[in-house]
Amino acid sequence: GVYKIVPVKERHSLSLVWQVPSQMDHWRSKPCDYLSHLLGHEAQGSLLATLKERGLATTCYVGVDQMESKSSHAVLLFGASLTIKGMQQWQEIVTLVYQYIAMLRHYVISDGGLPDWIFQELKQIHQVSYNYQDEEAPEDLVENL
Incomplete structure (x- = not known):
């Protein structure tokens, strides 16, 4: 369903939320990481670049929430900060x-998978995140493993 909410602050945003299967069984391939990375990419030809070129949005954010470690589903969220034009033409953004x-999907099904640069980029991002992560309490670290 579509919900329009009256804001407390003058902020225009659009959120799309999908329930997806639990990602626990896909811990090696991480399909939602790929989808999140590509939907949130800022390079030329990306979704955000197109939204900016058309004057519809200024930023976007994408993420996955597993809910609970034993959950049967996860939630994929796409959000965008919209311009006034974007608020008026939100259907075009969707x-x-x-x-x-x-x-x-066409790349994955018809072209034999995504280009290797995407894997390399994600690998580098995860490596940097790992190398510079904040220290965690041992009990939290064990729980997250």
Whole structure:
């Protein structure tokens, strides 16, 4: 469903939320990491670049929430900070998001997978995150493993 909320602050945003299967069984391949990374990418030709070029959005954010470690599902969230024009044409943004997802799906199904640079980029991001992570209390670290 579509919900329009009256804001407390003058902020315009759009959120799309999908329930997806639990990612626990996909800990090696991390499909939602790929989807999050590509939906939130800022390079030329990306979804965000297109939204900016059309004057519809200024930023976007994408993430996955596993809910609980034993949960049967996860939640994938796409959010965008919209311009006034973007608020008026929010349906176009939703269409562009789904078109972008369809394009990614085409790559995976028809073209034998995503280009290797995507894997390399994600690998580097995860390595940097690991190398510079905040110290965690031992009991929290064990629980998260």
